[in-house]
Amino acid sequence: MADSTIKSTTEVPKENRLGLKALDYGGGKSTLCAGCGHDAVTNQIIRAFYEMSVKAENVAKFSGIGCSSKTPAYFLSRSHGFNSVHGRMPSVATGAILANHKLIGIGISGDGDTASIGLGQFMHMVRRNIPIIYIIENNGVYGLTKGQFSATADEGSKLKSGVVNDLPPMDLCALAVELGCGFVARGFAGDPKQMVNILKASIAHSGTAVIDVISPCVTFNNHEGSTKGYTYSKEHQELLHQIGFVPSYEQIEVDYEPGTVREVTMHDGSTVLLRKLEEDYDPTNTIQAISRLHEATQAGQMLTGLIFLTPEKKSFTELLNVVDQPLYSLTADVTKPSREALDAIMQELM
Amino acid sequence: MSETLIVPAALEENWSPGDGPVINDLTIHVATVNGSGSQSSNSVLMRSIFQMGVPVSGKNMFPSNIAGLPTWFTIRANKDGWIARKKEVDILVCMNAQTVKEDVEALTAGSICIYDAPLNCRVMRSDLLFYEVPFAKLAMELTTDPRLRKLLANMLYVGIVAELIGIDRQEIVTALNKQFKGKKKAVDLNVQAIDKGMEHTRTALEGQQRFRIERMHKTEGKIIIDGNAAAAIGSVFGGVQVVTWYPITPSSSLVESMIDYLKEYRVDENGKATFAVVQAEDELAAVGMVLGAGWAGARSMTSTSGPGISLMAEFVGLGYFAEIPGVIWDIQRVGPSTGLPTRTSQGDVLEVFTLSHGDTQHIVLIPSSVSECFDFAIEALDLAEMFQTPVFVLSDLDLGMNNWMSDPFKYPEKEFRRGKIMTAEKLTELGGKWGRYLDVDGDGIPYRTVPGTAHLDAAYFTRGSGHDAYARYSERPEDYKATVDRLARKNETARKFVPKPAIERVEGARIGLVAYGTTDFALQESRHQLKKEKNIDTSYLRLRALPFTSELKAFVAEHEHVYVVEQNRDGQMGDLIRLEVGSDQSKIRKILHYSGLPCDARFITNAVLTMEEVASSPSGPGKSPAPEVSSSRVPMQGPPPLGFKGDGQD
């Protein structure tokens, strides 16, 4: 298989632009099973935020319930975190971001958390285009409740006990595209380079960024017959393109033949590079995105890359036309109307 | 054993022309079809009485339906200010064939019945004063547009009633201008209908002398508003920042009217909003957003009714345990389940007080008037932030959706109380040493930081799972106990901060009455009846919040019998009071009105009298046959308590 990323020539420095080290973006010690895909995703989150020089105090972490949802405790300990209830993190994140739209929101969910109990909230969050990076750590099972199938389990995939899943999987990327999400990607916990590039691009995005990460559960879904284990995923990973990310403050220093790379400028001025592989994939074409995802499912491919990207879509907070200062910080001089205002209302009612 | 007492109907005094007219004391009941536009007519009629200076209330009894089902509107005018629901109707306006039989049959002898000619009510009874009106014909003379005709027919009855009881034409015109916001075309057309109705009454109907409205001056400077709009205005002046909702009767109009006020009064000079309103996908999301916003430091609220409260249960437990502010209005309607969605109830007391699994206890504010809706809207936002917890406001359909007279609301002078917030500066002073759930002040209320605080030690991790004083995950038994014990301490502190009950003590009264919310109107009138008719003194404690404050126990101790009057089947508040007063619990008796209609004074008066009698008879409580609340529903220690339930006629 081709490399999943476009090699960057700039070296990663020992300190980022805030003078911080990667360690400063770490969190508590993980209590997940050794080898769990979720820990691999955590590591790439740390790296992406570090490399993007994000001020952790301005980040708010959210999650639902599940092994995956525990991970916000394992990264960015300088950021406030909120481990909420099963499937309903999108609403909590929505409220927090309305209260303070300057926060950089990142939500971690699982396939059970998002595709079953939380499907409704997930869809409405996407529909509203809440500015948040929403990561589904997708292992095809409910890890925390010991391995039952989730709604993303592939048809024919087998539990350890031998039980076979007869129901078709839900494709959360296709769903997000359908709902008009401006940033839809699929990654793989076993492909950290691609993952970190997707994550950096998502940090640069200003609306909802949905990232479905195939993140194997080594304890309950990594055996012969499972379709979301490491070996199976590696064998079936299919790249849409090679991905590269150049932050706004850097020059694009990659050489490529004209016509082989798409450049997409993000909200913050950074650039996403997508180098063509066999096919010419246009990530701004809804129809192509959905049909390519369907083809992949039919062919048994695990399609990864930046599936859909339209950075210009207005986010919910922009639509609400709120004042620039975070709402929560407004004081009574702004939020308590005058005595005359109450008099006028009372007069009206007399 | 019978669970319900049959109370002898109150004696109706018969009226004869020699007695002279009854002035400024009457009930008008309008029976129409939902969706026929009678709302505006009824508002105009009510408002014109209000402008005549007579205290008045209007209650809409509507079906869960957009158009076609029966609906009733009751206006009560009373010179002494008794404006609770009264069951006896003095003037019926009968416009609906579907209900004509029951409407006419329910009237007491001597009442007036104005009816649409084809209904031919006259043949149904001989003891009423009938006015037959050819509404269709009269409306035809006004317009040829069939849709307008229907609307104008409703305005015609306003003119007829006005002429019959003596409401000034000018007051109706003023009310019409208010109703149609000065839109000339609409006002003119409706004035024509009013004039036609008045003229028809003068020329074709015989007058009546029994009921008169005469100008007085008891409504000067007063406003008319419904509780939901009052709550909306309160929230706007309380500095609410994030508002979420999901439509449900009878709550929707709270946020709907708030949106109008926010747009008018909370947009800055650049046209930018100082608030965010989200119509959520359901009540789970609505409350999730409220908690997310509260967590991030905003003053946030949502409004719903019973079914929505049930959905919010899990999140509210999270809010309680993780200590996140947020305000939840419950405009109660009749449950369980969909119940009677357009009828009123006080059936959610226990549900909201302990909503969610595990040991939970919430602060609940209970307004009983529109001005308290206004005040408590602000108070709730303050208490939520001060106590870092979800705070409920328990209103109901009667208060929320009906129009009430009130003194104008007072400008909130108090500064917003935003609670214990740890800022970056304070953190620096403390050298970054703090614990999110440390009880530094001994009142059970810890300090919190908000996300985005520019300090390296500001962050903490919020979770609904077990945690220690430093917000670290913990399953240690001592940590869990410490957390929930501190929360209990916080609940104790809340007793000292929630609105105290309103108490009216009467020297020497043996009987104490306890009520809350909209039961207040009927209860006040009942006290008056008890005194006037039977010379029975009563003291009255009106609860305004949960948890209880210390005044309640003292009040119960002072009285021989304490009647708790409420509008639910099980006497939910009564049970809470019994738990609260311990050894005095056998004094507590329940009077329960739960038909979906607002409680009326006569019901309470009869119940008190009956139970006082039974209690003093030799076969009193403890012996048989004593009336009581079924013990299978209300597990109690001690002698079986007295109870009075239901209302056969409703």
Ligand SMILES: Cc1ncc(C[n+]2csc(CCOP(=O)(O)OP(=O)(O)O)c2C)c(N)n1
């Ligand atoms: C309301 C509710 N129902 C059920 C549960 C039990 N529960 C906890 S985690 C979980 C599934 C998690 O699966 P997923 O989101 O895929 O996360 P994973 O553990 O696989 O990372 C369930 C059903 C719960 N916590 N809350």
Ligand code: SF4
């Ligand atoms: S059970 Fe599975 S998902 Fe959960 S921590 Fe272990 S490997 Fe990860």
Ligand SMILES: [Mg+2]
């Ligand atoms: Mg899972």
